[in-house]
Amino acid sequence: MTDIELKTTAAKVREGIVTAVFSAASGHPGGSLSAADMYTYLFFEEMNIDPKNPRDPKRDRFVLSKGHTSPGYYSALANRGFFPVEDLKTFRKLGSYLQGHPCMNETPGVDMSSGSLGQGLSAATGMALAGKLKGEDYRVYTLLGDGEIQEGQIWEAAMFAGAHKLDNLTVIVDNNDLQIDGRVADVCNIYPIDKKFEAFNFNVINIDGHDFAQIRDAFAKARETKGMPTAIIMKTTKGKGVSFMEDNAGWHGKAPNAEEYEKAIAEIRSAI
Amino acid sequence: MSNGIVKIATRESYGNALAELGDEFKDFLVLDADLAGATKTSVFKKKFPERHIDCGIAEANMTGIAAGIATTGTPVFISSFAMFASGRNFEQVRNSIGYPHLNVKIGATHAGITVGEDGATHQCIEDLALMRVIPGMTVIVPSDDTEAKAAVRAALLKEGPVYMRFGRAAVPVINDPANYKFEIGKAVKLKDGKDISIFACGVCVAEALEAAKLLEADGISAEVINVHTIKPLDEETIIASASKTGRVFTVEEHSIIGGLGSAVAECLTSADLPNNTKITRIGVNDEFGQSGKAAELLKFYKLDAQSIYERIKNS
Numbered sequence A: 001m002t003d004i005e006l007k008t009t010a011a012k013v014r015e016g017i018v019t020a021v022f023s024a025a026s027g028h029p030g031g032s033l034s035a036a037d038m039y040t041y042l043f044f045e046e047m048n049i050d051p052k053n054p055r056d057p058k059r060d061r062f063v064l065s066k067g068h069t070s071p072g073y074y075s076a077l078a079n080r081g082f083f084p085v086e087d088l089k090t091f092r093k094l095g096s097y098l099q100g101h102p103c104m105n106e107t108p109g110v111d112m113s114s115g116s117l118g119q120g121l122s123a124a125t126g127m128a129l130a131g132k133l134k135g136e137d138y139r140v141y142t143l144l145g146d147g148e149i150q151e152g153q154i155w156e157a158a159m160f161a162g163a164h165k166l167d168n169l170t171v172i173v174d175n176n177d178l179q180i181d182g183r184v185a186d187v188c189n190i191y192p193i194d195k196k197f198e199a200f201n202f203n204v205i206n207i208d209g210h211d212f213a214q215i216r217d218a219f220a221k222a223r224e225t226k227g228m229p230t231a232i233i234m235k236t237t238k239g240k241g242v243s244f245m246e247d248n249a250g251w252h253g254k255a256p257n258a259e260e261y262e263k264a265i266a267e268i269r270s271a272i
Numbered sequence B: 001m002s003n004g005i006v007k008i009a010t011r012e013s014y015g016n017a018l019a020e021l022g023d024e025f026k027d028f029l030v031l032d033a034d035l036a037g038a039t040k041t042s043v044f045k046k047k048f049p050e051r052h053i054d055c056g057i058a059e060a061n062m063t064g065i066a067a068g069i070a071t072t073g074t075p076v077f078i079s080s081f082a083m084f085a086s087g088r089n090f091e092q093v094r095n096s097i098g099y100p101h102l103n104v105k106i107g108a109t110h111a112g113i114t115v116g117e118d119g120a121t122h123q124c125i126e127d128l129a130l131m132r133v134i135p136g137m138t139v140i141v142p143s144d145d146t147e148a149k150a151a152v153r154a155a156l157l158k159e160g161p162v163y164m165r166f167g168r169a170a171v172p173v174i175n176d177p178a179n180y181k182f183e184i185g186k187a188v189k190l191k192d193g194k195d196i197s198i199f200a201c202g203v204c205v206a207e208a209l210e211a212a213k214l215l216e217a218d219g220i221s222a223e224v225i226n227v228h229t230i231k232p233l234d235e236e237t238i239i240a241s242a243s244k245t246g247r248v249f250t251v252e253e254h255s256i257i258g259g260l261g262s263a264v265a266e267c268l269t270s271a272d273l274p275n276n277t278k279i280t281r282i283g284v285n286d287e288f289g290q291s292g293k294a295a296e297l298l299k300f301y302k303l304d305a306q307s308i309y310e311r312i313k314n315s
Helices: A003-024 A029-034 A036-046 A067-080 A085-090 A120-134 A152-163 A184-188 A193-199 A212-224 A258-270 B010-024 B041-047 B059-070 B082-088 B090-098 B127-132 B145-157 B204-217 B235-245 B260-269 B294-300 B305-313
Strands: A061-064 A140-145 A169-175 A203-208 A230-235 B007-009 B029-032 B052-054 B076-081 B104-109 B138-140 B162-165 B170-172 B188-191 B196-200 B222-226 B229-231 B247-255 B278-284
Touching: A003 A029, A003 A036, A003 A067, A003 A085, A003 A212, A003 A258, A029 A036, A029 A067, A036 A067, A036 A140, A036 A212, A061 A067, A061 A120, A067 A085, A120 A140, A120 A152, A120 A169, A120 B059, A120 B090, A152 A169, A152 A193, A152 B059, A169 A193, A193 A203, A193 A230, A203 A212, A212 A230, B007 B010, B010 B041, B010 B104, B010 B145, B029 B041, B029 B059, B041 B052, B059 B076, B059 B082, B059 B090, B059 B104, B076 B082, B082 B090, B082 B104, B082 B127, B082 B162, B090 B104, B104 B145, B127 B138, B127 B162, B127 B229, B127 B247, B127 B260, B138 B145, B145 B162, B188 B204, B196 B204, B196 B235, B196 B260, B196 B305, B204 B222, B204 B247, B204 B305, B222 B235, B229 B260, B235 B247, B235 B260, B247 B260, B247 B305, B260 B278, B278 B305, B294 B305
Parallel strands: A061 A140, A140 A169, A169 A230, A203 A230, B029 B052, B029 B076, B076 B104, B104 B162, B138 B162, B196 B222, B196 B247, B247 B278
Antiparallel strands: B007 B170, B138 B229, B188 B222
């Protein structure tokens, strides 16, 4: 895909995010929108996946460690053809296969159940280790929240991934700088993120998470890097693409009302 | 009780069983968290070094690593002391293994007060409560070497998460390895009786059998049933025995809250039982353990044969 095509697709992913959260009257739009460009690039460009064969043993894997941003995950999967986009409206509703947080046994394309912060990186690391042990050449991707890396288990897993030189693992940190209680630096300072991952023996790449050229380049470098896992620290804007949600912790876990929904959709469509 | 009887710690059985199964089943992996020498996964490691991964002192991560491996179709055993395997790890087991129902087997050693000298911080008397409340989790408490080995095999053959509870201290071999048949969820009647039912698990099975002999001498006919699987519970066998005797005792090296006693009581609340059927839960009362030798601690917490006998006799 060209960068223009990726941008158009990302807008559709954003529309799905806002629609899912609005339909549910519940969910997490802020961190879904900040990662929407990354979701788009991963599922449309980077990963070796097949919507017709979601459990192919040779497929690349993705673990959404920051599982509350499932609207972004689901919207990308739906737009990629894993299930109907229309079903995004069932998100978080009783009986839906689109649970509040990802469930691998319910949703086509979901490789691991997640949502309890701090646990996803361990599962992704296990998948990467299994790939190495079995001589498979699939790659594993996981998306972390910047607030999430306050969880100690993240660093247990990072230590393990670095120690085992899992170069088939790419960790992406969505550095939108906000968590529920405010700025990540004010709640419990996580900076510097890059130096922490470097200290855990990662190849670290800092990028703008809304720039497809930089995203493309970062994944190319990750593939070329041997003997160590890669951490892509992407600077993003929480709520990106919906101006009244941007850089506002209040939109971490709040659904728009009808008026806000119309406004959001109009703005996303006008950006195409 | 050591008059010529062979005694083996069930953690030894666990390590030996893994090493034996490793030949027959080529795919499973074993993970440990810097306790391989103690949990006895070192026995497996010696034979299959490339299939054993030491995750370091990071139990939560080990559990997630196992979950990730299991998603690729490879069964995984994870091991640590029961305190960490179930306690520190509860939410990782619940959310990363239980909820997705992944094929991970938890080999938890050093359970209960018979850990001994390490004392309360390492004496896990809450694990059965924690593990059996997780939907889809199988919970097994082997009573001896024979049963522990059979349980490890059965766990590997069963799809889905299984928690196995092993002990540090050597315990008598009470099941004949030549004839013993183990089935998950099927309790084993070790002694017929008509006056009372004793349901026991783990190290307390041998103690309950001894207690039953002492009761017999006093003219009390005790039925002894080894409830090696706490979940799924063999309700049929438990209800049949309780219906017959109308007097139930449970014995376990676990808190009286949430373990075997609770499971049996829950089962019997909905059963048709003789009037005035009574249940007495024998275990560690609502308190922490302390340092001491395993045998001393069993006596102190009144879980040895003599104490069980006296408790039943005087109740």
